Amino acid sequence: MIFTAKVVIKLRESILDPQGKTVENSLKSIGFSAILETRIGKYIELKIDAENEEDARILIENACVKLLANPVMENYSYSLEKSEKELV
Amino acid sequence: MIFTAKVVIKLRESILDPQGKTVENSLKSIGFSAILETRIGKYIELKIDAENEEDARILIENACVKLLANPVMENYSYSLEKSEKELV
Numbered sequence: 001m002i003f004t005a006k007v008v009i010k011l012r013e014s015i016l017d018p019q020g021k022t023v024e025n026s027l028k029s030i031g032f033s034a035i036l037e038t039r040i041g042k043y044i045e046l047k048i049d050a051e052n053e054e055d056a057r058i059l060i061e062n063a064c065v066k067l068l069a070n071p072v073m074e075n076y077s078y079s080l081e082k083s084e085k086e087l088v
Numbered sequence: 089m090i091f092t093a094k095v096v097i098k099l100r101e102s103i104l105d106p107q108g109k110t111v112e113n114s115l116k117s118i119g120f121s122a123i124l125e126t127r128i129g130k131y132i133e134l135k136i137d138a139e140n141e142e143d144a145r146i147l148i149e150n151a152c153v154k155l156l157a158n159p160v161m162e163n164y165s166y167s168l169e170k171s172e173k174e175l176v
Contacts, residue, residue, distance in 0.1 A: 002124070008096075008131050023132070023156070032151055034137045036090070041131035043096050044111070047124040063120055068111070 002083040003048045003056040009069045009076045010041040044068055047083065056080055090171040091136045091144040097157045097164045098129040132156055135171065144168055 011017050017039045024038035046063070050056035060078055069076040099105050105127045112126035134151070138144035148166055157164040 010131070010133070020132075027151055027155060030154060032147065034147055035134055035151070036137055037135040039133045041133065043098070043129035043131040044108075045098070045127045045129065047126075049122045049124055059120065059122055063115055063123070066118065067115060 004083050005046045005060045005078050005080050007044040007078040009074050092171050093134045093148045093166050093168050095132040095166040097162050
């Protein structure tokens with residue numbers, strides 16, 4: 001069964017985000033004064049071949065912990081859904 | 089009113105994603121053979137001060153088109169929600 005996992009990796013709230021600050025300043029400098037705060041994270045979409053949803057969940061959590069996210073500085077969250085179309 | 093916008097910016101399907109491919113290969117090399125495809129995008133969280141949801145939507149769409157996304161290569165999507173806690 002093919003699942004699509006959508007993973008969002010964000011810096012922890014307490015960690016400074018200079019990239020987000022830069023984008024925030026850029027937005028303000030072109031007139032978006034209503035933007036109060038900007039934080040930037042990563043978005044990763046994975047297609048996973050797994051027997052069932054439980055297996056897919058274990059796999060994706062492992063992948064996040066071992067490679068995708070840095071647990072010291074980052075939090076991850078994900079959503080999992082069955083792919084409608086199978087990969088060829 | 090303070091809104092939180094969660095913006096996801098993805099490369100268009102037809103555009104090659106070497107960064108995603110690299111992560112995919114890394115995952116495979118540490119044993120995640122069940123991962124079939126990986127694509128990487130950007131995640132941007134913005135806090136917006138707007139009169140109402142409609143205004144916030146217009147602002148965020150403008151910000152995406154003018155600065156955050158490159159419409160030639162990227163698609164953007166976002167969700168908007170009222171912030172529970174007001175910024176101090």
